[in-house]
Amino acid sequence: MRYDQIDNKLFIQNREKLAKRMKPRSVAIVHANDIMPTNADGTMKFVQNANLLYLTGVDQEESIVIIAPDFPDERMREMLFVRETNDEIAVWEGHKLTKDEGTQTSGIKNVKWVDEFEKAFYTILAECDHIYLDSNEHIRNASEVETRNARFIEECKSKYPLYGYERLSPILTDLRCIKSQVEIDIMQHACDLTEKGFRRVLDFVKPGVMEYEVEAEYLHEFVRNRSKGFAYTPIIGGGGNSCVLHYIENNQQLNNGDVLLMDVGAEYGNYNADMTRTIPINGKFTERQRKVYDAVLRVKNAATDLLKPGNRIPEYHAEVGKLMEKELLDLGLIDQTDIKNENPDWPAYKKYFMHGTSHHIGLDVHDIASIYKKFEVGMAFTVEPGIYIPEEKIGIRLEDDVIITEGGHINLMKNIPIEAEEIEELMNS
Numbered sequence: 001m002r003y004d005q006i007d008n009k010l011f012i013q014n015r016e017k018l019a020k021r022m023k024p025r026s027v028a029i030v031h032a033n034d035i036m037p038t039n040a041d042g043t044m045k046f047v048q049n050a051n052l053l054y055l056t057g058v059d060q061e062e063s064i065v066i067i068a069p070d071f072p073d074e075r076m077r078e079m080l081f082v083r084e085t086n087d088e089i090a091v092w093e094g095h096k097l098t099k100d101e102g103t104q105t106s107g108i109k110n111v112k113w114v115d116e117f118e119k120a121f122y123t124i125l126a127e128c129d130h131i132y133l134d135s136n137e138h139i140r141n142a143s144e145v146e147t148r149n150a151r152f153i154e155e156c157k158s159k160y161p162l163y164g165y166e167r168l169s170p171i172l173t174d175l176r177c178i179k180s181q182v183e184i185d186i187m188q189h190a191c192d193l194t195e196k197g198f199r200r201v202l203d204f205v206k207p208g209v210m211e212y213e214v215e216a217e218y219l220h221e222f223v224r225n226r227s228k229g230f231a232y233t234p235i236i237g238g239g240g241n242s243c244v245l246h247y248i249e250n251n252q253q254l255n256n257g258d259v260l261l262m263d264v265g266a267e268y269g270n271y272n273a274d275m276t277r278t279i280p281i282n283g284k285f286t287e288r289q290r291k292v293y294d295a296v297l298r299v300k301n302a303a304t305d306l307l308k309p310g311n312r313i314p315e316y317h318a319e320v321g322k323l324m325e326k327e328l329l330d331l332g333l334i335d336q337t338d339i340k341n342e343n344p345d346w347p348a349y350k351k352y353f354m355h356g357t358s359h360h361i362g363l364d365v366h367d368i369a370s371i372y373k374k375f376e377v378g379m380a381f382t383v384e385p386g387i388y389i390p391e392e393k394i395g396i397r398l399e400d401d402v403i404i405t406e407g408g409h410i411n412l413m414k415n416i417p418i419e420a421e422e423i424e425e426l427m428n429s
Contacts, residue, residue: 001059002226003269008107010182011057014175015078015107018055019069021171026130027068028168029121029156031148035061045228049149050363051134051172053270056080056106060097062114065106068124075110079120084113125160132168138368169368177360177369178378183271184403184410187362187380190231190273191401191412193266197221198277198416202426207256207282211236214262215250222266231272232365235263238281242395243388245355254281259289261395265365272365274382275413276399283427285420289394292387293420295327296396299385303357304402307381307409313358313371320357324385325349333389352387361401379404380412 022028030052036044048059056065062083071077080103085096102111112120125131133156134149157165179187197218204217214236222229237247238254242261254260258281265273278293280286285293303320328334328349338348358381360367367380381404386397400413417423 002228004226005105006057006186006269007182008057008105010180011055011105012107013180014054015067017175018171019067021175022067022069022132023130023164023166025070025128026132026166027066027071027121027124027128028132028134029067029152030055030065030134030168031152032058032061032063034148036145048270049134049147050176050270050368051168053363054172054176056108058082058097058102058105059270064114064117065108066117066121066124068128071124071127076120076124078108078110080106080108080111081114081117081120082111084115125163128163130164130166131156131160132166132171134168134172137167137169137173138364138366139371140366173368173370174373176362176367177373178376179362179380179403180378183362184378184380184412186269186271187273187401188412190227190266190268190271191275191416193222193225193227193268194264194273194275195413195416196225197264197266198262198275199426201262202279202417202423205254205260205279205281205427207254209254209281211238211241211250211252211254211260214254214260215264218262218264225266227266227268229267231265231267231274235261235276237261237395240390240393240395242278243390243393244395245388256282257286259285259394259396261397263397263399270363272361272363273412274361274365274384274399274401275416276384276386276397277416277418277423278396278398279423279427284424288392289396290420291331292389292394292396293398295331296385296387296398297418297420299323299327300383300398300400303385304383304400304409304411307358307375307383307402307404309375309377309404309406311375312373313356316358316375317356320385321347321349321353324353324387328352328387331387333387352389353385354388355384355386357385358383375404377404377406 033049064081066079082097099111236250238260239258241247261278263276334348342348360369384399388395403410
């Protein structure tokens with residue numbers, strides 16, 4: 001791994017939190033993700049199962065964790081299974097975790113090779129009544145790919161049909177949405193790397209530059225600072241492309257007089273940053289661009305103040321919608337007739353601001369949590385309103401990452417330039 005090893009106290013505490021939520025005489029099992037194929041003998045970059053990371057910190061394929069808090073033998077209450085390496089694997093794939101390194105990473109003392117899992121699991125089941133299994137229950141999940149956890153669910157239920165089966169996801173979803181200070185510090189580091197990339201780009205962008213060249217500048221800065229790279233596929237859209245919400249081709253030339261919308265974030269230690277900034281390609285906003293920019297910034301600042309304990313996403317988004325409605329009226333993009341005749345399920349403001357304002361963030365960019373759960377201290381959110389005017393080739397989105405606190409919030413991106421005057425000054429210095 002590139003990043004500094006995370007203190008295993010984080011993962012020890014996470015397992016303790018889970019154990020307190022489990023039923024008596026139960027066991028929980030989480031598998032690593034698969035290495036996914038491309039074509040021929042190619043594979044995609046490995047991305048670890050976020051729940052396994054949360055419980056162990058192990059960032060390696062073919063890993064399994066077992067948690068059985070009530071098992072009579074203390075040595076088997078927590079067990080980690082990792083892939084056994086050999087000289088051939090070391091030559092072709094590089095270093096894999098030793099048992100000692102598995103302990104150092106996770107804090108789990110009992111580490112075994114993965115081929116010992118079945119025997120250990122069978123032994124533990126003799127003293128259990130309930131089996132907690134992991135599945136991807138994210139509200140946006142639409143993948144048709146069968147995961148290692150999904151295969152294990154079918155295998156386990158077929159082999160041991162008389163146990164009480166429990167869903168692990170609701171517990172971990174509830175736990176993961178509240179960030180510990182260690183997690184907040186890691187996320188802050190990811191945001192700091194994102195700041196470095198943005199400041200580098202402010203010195204680089206000018207008319208004639210290609211969108212993919214801007215992407216390369218970010219990637220260079222992230223990787224040289226021990227990140228794996230982008231937290232998600234970056235959006236680098238100039239001119240009309242700034243109005244395409246998920247524009248990822250990043251293959252067009254930047255033109256004088258247009259804006260450049262950049263939705264990018266660095267990863268660090270498997271935690272993610274998610275930033276959006278919109279800048280004038282020639283270093284100076286036009287009068288119209290500036291009016292739209294300031295409107296979005298006002299909504300972002302007001303929306304951030306609404307991220308406080310007790311609120312919920314549905315009500316929060318409705319409140320932000322009213323803020324945006326006023327700004328669009330002032331910009332002349334909608335009028336009172338549009339509002340009077342609007343569809344309640346798709347208000348008039350949605351023509352120019354068609355997405356939500358905030359989502360949870362953490363180990364996943366769109367981190368797990370119920371949208372109906374009340375906001376609590378320690379939750380991490382993005383704040384990302386936007387106005388998109390395709391006919392004017394103006395797309396403005398601004399996004400920060402914040403942590404909810406007792407007294408309000410902490411903006412993890414407070415040092416990343418966002419005021420129009422500062423951006424223009426930096427681009428022209």
